[in-house]
Amino acid sequence: MVAGLSVRKVECPVCSKPGLEIREVPYEVPGFGTMLIISMACPHCGFRHRDVLCLEFGEPKRYEFVVEGPEDLKARVIRSSSATIRIPELGVLIEPGPMAEGFISNVEGVLDRVERAAMMMLHFAEAPSQRARAHEVLAKIWDAKQGRLRFTLIIDDPLGNSLIAPEDKSRVKVRRLTEEEVRELKSGPFVPIDVRWARATGQAEGGSERGEG
Numbered sequence: 001m002v003a004g005l006s007v008r009k010v011e012c013p014v015c016s017k018p019g020l021e022i023r024e025v026p027y028e029v030p031g032f033g034t035m036l037i038i039s040m041a042c043p044h045c046g047f048r049h050r051d052v053l054c055l056e057f058g059e060p061k062r063y064e065f066v067v068e069g070p071e072d073l074k075a076r077v078i079r080s081s082s083a084t085i086r087i088p089e090l091g092v093l094i095e096p097g098p099m100a101e102g103f104i105s106n107v108e109g110v111l112d113r114v115e116r117a118a119m120m121m122l123h124f125a126e127a128p129s130q131r132a133r134a135h136e137v138l139a140k141i142w143d144a145k146q147g148r149l150r151f152t153l154i155i156d157d158p159l160g161n162s163l164i165a166p167e168d169k170s171r172v173k174v175r176r177l178t179e180e181e182v183r184e185l186k187s188g189p190f191v192p193i194d195v196r197w198a199r200a201t202g203q204a205e206g207g208s209e210r211g212e213g
């Protein structure tokens with residue numbers, strides 16, 4: 001039994017049958033707050049989703065962290081399904097697609113994901129210019145993974161469920177996203193709000209403040 005694990009069953013938002021199992025485990029990020037790791041699975045239609053939810057914040061936020069060397073690759077990264085990841089120096093932009101899921105990893109883990117995406121890009125590249133571009137990105141990613149390239153990791157989350165948590169908290173820049181910035185972001189997969197926020201209601205401050213129109 002995992003400490004703090006709670007399991008409950010609700011009506012599945014996809015097939016409407018009762019029995020969608022939601023498992024939640026609290027996850028403490030020292031100096032930053034408590035996250036909730038959530039996984040849901042429906043035995044009837046196969047709907048599954050994994051995500052992270054921040055109980056403390058819940059407002060649109062940008063986290064920005066400059067990676068200076070190998071030690072910084074260990075900084076904790078919590079990315080929810082609604083977050084957009086950018087690494088300007090590598091030309092990387094990862095937007096939340098319809099199947100996006102949350103994960104808890106570190107800066108190196110983010111680079112691993114970027115590397116896999118670049119390998120796919122190389123695999124499917126047809127034009128020589130596309131192949132050259134993929135090789136160039138891969139070379140930079142490998143430098144970054146060795147801690148030889150200084151780069152900036154930026155995570156924008158309109159729901160405020162993501163974090164970059166280096167040991168020295170003062171090195172991460174955190175600010176609220178403007179309404180215009182929030183409008184520019186992709187919102188991620190459709191996960192019914194009532195399921196997603198059921199547990200956090202009354203605990204999260206504010207909730208989503210995505211601008212309309």
Ligand SMILES: [Zn+2]
Pocket residue numbers: 012013014015016017020042043044045046047
């Ligand atoms: Zn279902």
